[in-house]
Amino acid sequence: MDRLWPDPTADLDLDAAFTDLALPAAPQGRPLVAINMVTTVDGRAQVAGKADALSSRPDRRLMRLYRTAFDAVGSGAGTLRADDFYSRVPDDLAARRADAGRPPQPTAYLIAGRSAVPTDRRWFTYAEQPRVAVVGSRSPHAPRKEAPADMPLPVETWVAPTELPGVRWLLERLTAAGVGSILLEGGPTTNAAFLAADALDEVYWTVDASLVGTDALSMIAPIPDGSPWAPSPRRGTLVSVHRSDDELFLRYRFESAAP
Numbered sequence: 001m002d003r004l005w006p007d008p009t010a011d012l013d014l015d016a017a018f019t020d021l022a023l024p025a026a027p028q029g030r031p032l033v034a035i036n037m038v039t040t041v042d043g044r045a046q047v048a049g050k051a052d053a054l055s056s057r058p059d060r061r062l063m064r065l066y067r068t069a070f071d072a073v074g075s076g077a078g079t080l081r082a083d084d085f086y087s088r089v090p091d092d093l094a095a096r097r098a099d100a101g102r103p104p105q106p107t108a109y110l111i112a113g114r115s116a117v118p119t120d121r122r123w124f125t126y127a128e129q130p131r132v133a134v135v136g137s138r139s140p141h142a143p144r145k146e147a148p149a150d151m152p153l154p155v156e157t158w159v160a161p162t163e164l165p166g167v168r169w170l171l172e173r174l175t176a177a178g179v180g181s182i183l184l185e186g187g188p189t190t191n192a193a194f195l196a197a198d199a200l201d202e203v204y205w206t207v208d209a210s211l212v213g214t215d216a217l218s219m220i221a222p223i224p225d226g227s228p229w230a231p232s233p234r235r236g237t238l239v240s241v242h243r244s245d246d247e248l249f250l251r252y253r254f255e256s257a258a259p
Ligand SMILES: NC(=O)c1ccc[n+]([C@@H]2O[C@H](COP(=O)([O-])OP(=O)(O)OC[C@H]3O[C@@H](n4cnc5c(N)ncnc54)[C@H](OP(=O)(O)O)[C@@H]3O)[C@@H](O)[C@H]2O)c1
Pocket: 036, 037, 038, 039, 044, 045, 046, 049, 050, 051, 052, 054, 075, 076, 077, 078, 079, 080, 082, 083, 111, 112, 113, 114, 115, 116, 164, 165, 166, 167, 185, 186, 187, 188, 189, 190, 191, 193, 217, 221
């Protein structure tokens, strides 16, 4: 792993290079929100409907190092439907968190809306990690009036007052739960909801050295009803650039609005 910017340094150990992410302070009144995504050189976040083909070994380790720095890890239900994943960190990184006086695992949030989520995924199996499913008011996982949910989930479940959980509502719940930082791991629709709510502070972007030339979703899906940034893009600053073989690891910071 080479650091290309700042302070160019060759042959860094991956773990050593990312031991301290030095996260910025959270905006007033809400958690810090970052997204971590991998795309092809032509900007696609899916290959044949999944992300697996874009994931290299260094990228997978880096994903876990990023998770280590955050209080919470969030994923959209569409990603769980497409992929089978955990949101945990491995034992060595859990021990590092515990040594620093933090819970060994970040709390995992699954952000769903109107439809059923697949409970046969690994996300549901790792009982040592605190996990919360966030669902919409009409979800089959939401209790009905004075009746249990049609399909109760085996983890703590937050029910939003709206059909799709609003990002502002969710950020308030997270703040009330003591979450100071959340790393979103997609997918593009979830990322778009956070950008539309002007709640996106950092982007960790892996560029896989590949081209696919499809209309697959990009890192952030088009914002429904039009993006406020279409005529004047939100500008960010480059925090760091690393390289491993042909892969690039970029970190950007954006000034987002406080609630
Ligand atoms: N390249 C990468 O790094 C990466 C990372 C993650 C995922 N992916 C890929 O991305 C794809 C999945 O992404 P996706 O965009 O389809 O799904 P997604 O963002 O994972 O999930 C979308 C779902 O979130 C729920 N939701 C909750 N609140 C919402 C809100 N306020 N606005 C909109 N939706 C809300 C809805 O669930 P309901 O359907 O229940 O209403 C919606 O269908 C897969 O192909 C996956 O492999 C790639």
